[in-house]
Amino acid sequence: MFSKILIANRGEIAIRVMRACKELGVRTVAVYSEADKNSLHVEFADEAVCIGKGPSAESYLNISSIISAAEITDSDAIHPGYGFLAENPYFAEVCESCGIKFIGPTADNIRLMGDKVKAKEMMRKTGLPLIPGSRSGIKSKEEALSVAKRIKYPLILKAKAGGGGRGMRICHSDVRLISALLTAQSEAEAAFGDSEIYIERFIENPRHIEVQIAVDNYGNAIYLGERDCSIQRRHQKIIEEAPSPVVDNRLRRKLGELSIKGVKSINYRSVGTIEFLLDQKGNFYFMEMNTRIQVEHPVTEEVTNIDLLKLQILIAAGQKFSLKQDDIRMSGVSIECRINAENPDNGFLPCPGNIDFCYLPGGKDIRIDTHIYSGYNIPPYYDSLIAKLITKGADRQEALRKMEGALDEFLVEPIKTTIPFCKRIISDPDFRRGNYHTGFLEKFLGEQEESK
Numbered sequence: 001m002f003s004k005i006l007i008a009n010r011g012e013i014a015i016r017v018m019r020a021c022k023e024l025g026v027r028t029v030a031v032y033s034e035a036d037k038n039s040l041h042v043e044f045a046d047e048a049v050c051i052g053k054g055p056s057a058e059s060y061l062n063i064s065s066i067i068s069a070a071e072i073t074d075s076d077a078i079h080p081g082y083g084f085l086a087e088n089p090y091f092a093e094v095c096e097s098c099g100i101k102f103i104g105p106t107a108d109n110i111r112l113m114g115d116k117v118k119a120k121e122m123m124r125k126t127g128l129p130l131i132p133g134s135r136s137g138i139k140s141k142e143e144a145l146s147v148a149k150r151i152k153y154p155l156i157l158k159a160k161a162g163g164g165g166r167g168m169r170i171c172h173s174d175v176r177l178i179s180a181l182l183t184a185q186s187e188a189e190a191a192f193g194d195s196e197i198y199i200e201r202f203i204e205n206p207r208h209i210e211v212q213i214a215v216d217n218y219g220n221a222i223y224l225g226e227r228d229c230s231i232q233r234r235h236q237k238i239i240e241e242a243p244s245p246v247v248d249n250r251l252r253r254k255l256g257e258l259s260i261k262g263v264k265s266i267n268y269r270s271v272g273t274i275e276f277l278l279d280q281k282g283n284f285y286f287m288e289m290n291t292r293i294q295v296e297h298p299v300t301e302e303v304t305n306i307d308l309l310k311l312q313i314l315i316a317a318g319q320k321f322s323l324k325q326d327d328i329r330m331s332g333v334s335i336e337c338r339i340n341a342e343n344p345d346n347g348f349l350p351c352p353g354n355i356d357f358c359y360l361p362g363g364k365d366i367r368i369d370t371h372i373y374s375g376y377n378i379p380p381y382y383d384s385l386i387a388k389l390i391t392k393g394a395d396r397q398e399a400l401r402k403m404e405g406a407l408d409e410f411l412v413e414p415i416k417t418t419i420p421f422c423k424r425i426i427s428d429p430d431f432r433r434g435n436y437h438t439g440f441l442e443k444f445l446g447e448q449e450e451s452k
Contacts, residue, residue, distance in 0.1 A: 002077040006070045009081030012369045014041035017079045020309035029073045033059035035379040040371045054381045060084045077101040086292040103316040105270040105291045113289040126265040128286040137196035141178045147199045154202040159188035165235030166191040205437040206277040211259040212300045214271045220321040223256035225330045233441045240296040241335045242303045245434030271312045302334035302392045333396045339387040343416035351416040352380040361409035365392040
């Protein structure tokens with residue numbers, strides 16, 4: 001086991017990793033920017049090192065500063081959390097070259113799955129079904145029009161090197177395709193340093209289903225059920241749940257077994273997520289793989305009673321699985337609401353600033369992963385996520401009732417947050433019935449606007 005782990009991240013995920021480390025008896029090192037000097041992850045770590053100014057490029061994305069912090073604190077491993085450098089193969093290589101264990105998959109795994117076109121081709125060869133699309137990156141409008149003629153509209157453009165909605169455009173005609181291609185290429189270049197775009201047929205109103213997997217260094221692989229992440233705004237998830245209301249045991253087993261087949265084909269090691277689109281006829285298609293811990297991992301932990309962060313660390317430390325697939329049991333339903341410092345009534349404009357008063361809800365089967373407190377100042381430099389509120393019930397309706405109560409108790413003043421917005425979604429009749437898809441929020445927001 002490691003003696004000391006440096007956490008190359010901030011906020012709630014840094015604290016979440018620290019909790020797992022403490023349960024394993026491992027000391028922790030926090031790194032922080034000048035803007036985060038009063039953050040709780042700095043307070044809770046055994047040691048803390050300032051690595052630069054507020055902007056991410058000068059701190060949490062500064063590889064040399066992070067490696068230096070690991071070396072001066074004698075850290076023998078680095079956990080990247082999610083975001084920032086978590087899916088940067090160069091960072092993983094630098095860690096290994098410096099004799100520091102990167103807690104995650106190999107650099108080759110990250111690089112292969114980070115290239116969305118190569119990842120799809122690899123999974124296609126393995127036998128996973130794919131959405132019809134381009135087999136390589138699109139560099140010109142002539143290539144784009146040729147693909148469009150072959151696979152038909154509607155189409156979606158996606159950045160070859162990334163995700164999170166950046167570089168995505170939906171097109172229904174040649175004219176729209178040509179104009180959207182230039183915009184998507186520019187956006188992809190700015191976000192990922194790679195302007196290459198690929199094209200897929202756009203599946204109307206699918207479910208976004210992701211399967212949690214884990215593989216040890218000896219090739220033992222398990223899947224831990226699925227999460228439904230269909231409640232999204234501009235491809236950013238807002239509410240997630242496990243299990244999905246529309247996935248039965250037969251489909252769950254099929255998705256899980258195909259996911260294991262896929263990760264074994266690339267000799268994957270660590271935890272990870274295989275993501276699928278499920279259409280309205282029950283057909284599913286491989287979309288992408290995330291080679292890190294996910295923001296929404298708590299809902300899987302709640303229904304399987306397995307600590308994914310501890311599992312990830314143990315895999316990196318070389319421990320062989322004691323778990324077998326038959327040991328994985330899903331019990332109850334868990335729902336997560338992402339609480340962002342944003343104003344839903346003003347175009348979801350970010351709302352950094354000082355929290356004068358904060359009250360966190362509690363009770364049985366109510367979990368909060370957060371780093372905020374009364375007096376905390378939300379910096380303007382980072383993602384607006386300030387908390388994750390997770391509930392669990394014996395069934396979906398109980399989990400929803402607990403979420404309603406917890407959202408009512410959750411107070412953050414005077415900062416505007418998405419708490420009221422999550423309340424409106426949770427109370428929507430279609431959502432209550434589990435009748436939703438990736439286009440749900442667009443329709444929901446339109447109806448909300450009309451009712452004003």
